Amino acid sequence: MKAMRVPEFGPPEVLRLDEIEKPTPGYGEALVRVHAVGVNRMDVELRGGVYGKEALTDFYFGRLIEFPHTPGIEPAGVVEAVGEGVTEVNVGDRVVPHSHLSCGHCRHCRSGVDNACAQLRVLGVQTSGVGGYAEYFVWPARNLIPLPETVSFEEGASLLVNYGPVWFGLIERANLRPGETLLVTGASGGCGHAAIQVGKLVGARVIALGGSEEKLADLRARGADVAIDYRDGDFSAAVMEATGGEGADVVCELVGADTWTQSMASAALRGRLVVIGSHGGIRAELNLGELFGKNVQITGVTRANHATMAKLVRLAGEGLLRPAVWRTMPLAEAAEAHRLMEERRHSGKIVLTVT
Ligand SMILES: [Zn+2]
Structure with missing residues (x-):
């Protein structure tokens, strides 16, 4: 499969469209075919190695990045295959990921504030080799949220991170x-x-x-x-x-x-x-x-808990929230999308289309 990857910290030009092995879902995981992926400031900073005005490697998540890195916190797509033990989604379901993983048993997770978990791992940030800038990604099925038909993939890829x-x-x-x-x-x-x-x-x-x-x-x-x-x-x-x-x-x-x-x-x-x-x-x-x-x-506030994310997808499905897409571009033009964001020439969400 194709994946847009970051081989090392650098300017937008370092982004490279690689041919890599299509992943296989393990126990409890689903394979999602990506249709669209939102571009976020975090993707740009992870590529550039700078967070705000500081070196990214001064932060814990900066130290956890492994190269080549596949960015992409915010994909939307369709379940193409499921591993053993999956009951939460079916093949063919339109989904967006609740795009971080948490331990599920610490006091913060048990109180429903999983976004405060010390074990928090964000898709496309601390998930080695797994990110949304690709044709597919695997993700725990329990962390996938059904995307209503009334919300397009582009809108779905513009919702949860913001x-x-x-x-x-x-x-x-x-x-x-x-x-x-x-x-x-x-x-x-x-x-x-x-x-x-x-x-x-x-x-x-x-x-x-x-x-x-x-x-x-x-x-x-x-x-x-x-x-x-x-x-x-x-x-x-x-x-x-x-x-x-x-x-x-x-x-x-x-x-x-x-x-x-x-x-x-x-x-x-x-x-x-x-x-x-x-x-x-x-x-x-x-x-x-x-x-x-x-x-x-x-x-x-770091991100949002699972309950909030599920509620937001529901509100978008009912038309009460309307994520506005400013521009869609093919995945191959990710470097240009990063340039637009770095130079603050964008006015809203940029979405990369993958299929
Ligand atoms: Zn936890």
Whole structure:
């Protein structure tokens, strides 16, 4: 089978379309034929060897990468074969993977928060040789979620990596309520679009940050009630102005160090800050006086638990969530897809089509 692989850390050109052996499903596993796979910032950083502004090898998952590495956290496809002992899916089922593995028996897994498991292994990140940038992948059948007919493979490949942590962070952790104000930094990326949709779905007022006139118009078209250009300087002043001096009840922090100080300043009294990504730098200063003075809560989120992911697929099937695909490209053009993302020329989800 064909697989787009990373032989070593480097620029997009290192991506290489290799012919490798088609995998065979073992006990409890299914073989999935990939139709589409979402491109994520993580794929780009895994290839480049840099996370945010730091060397990827300084992180535990960076040290676990084995070359040649097959990226791809977010494939969608059809079950082509199953191994022994599989009862969860059948051949021919359309599926998306709950794309991390967890131990299943630690206290976090037992309490349903499997995304906090110490043994967490993410598909296409810490799964040696297994990733979505390929014609097939094998995955435990219990970690596959049926994809409704009403959701295309491209949409299925644009759903869980972005909506998963956004939903888990905003709804399950920050308890975003109808009528509250949600601020979304980095709103023009896939997670940002997801955050706008989730915010509007629960009845919040959404303020989104963008970096060009075109992107601001796009954020408004996607449902943002207010779009603010972060290039104009201190965005927290604009957030205060847009909220009558109150600030945002919930801040969805998708950038990191570059926006953190202003995100804190934008938070309302008793505001909740949800840190989902930090591709704009992982080391930020914290003003402890501001933290306790405003009664602020800060929460960090890694991915989403299985129950949330299954719920999101159901909501997408019912048309309540609509993952928007910005561009589809064939797998062979993965390097160009990475370039678009690295140079921030994209405005939403890029999906690679595989068949
Ligand atoms: Zn566990």
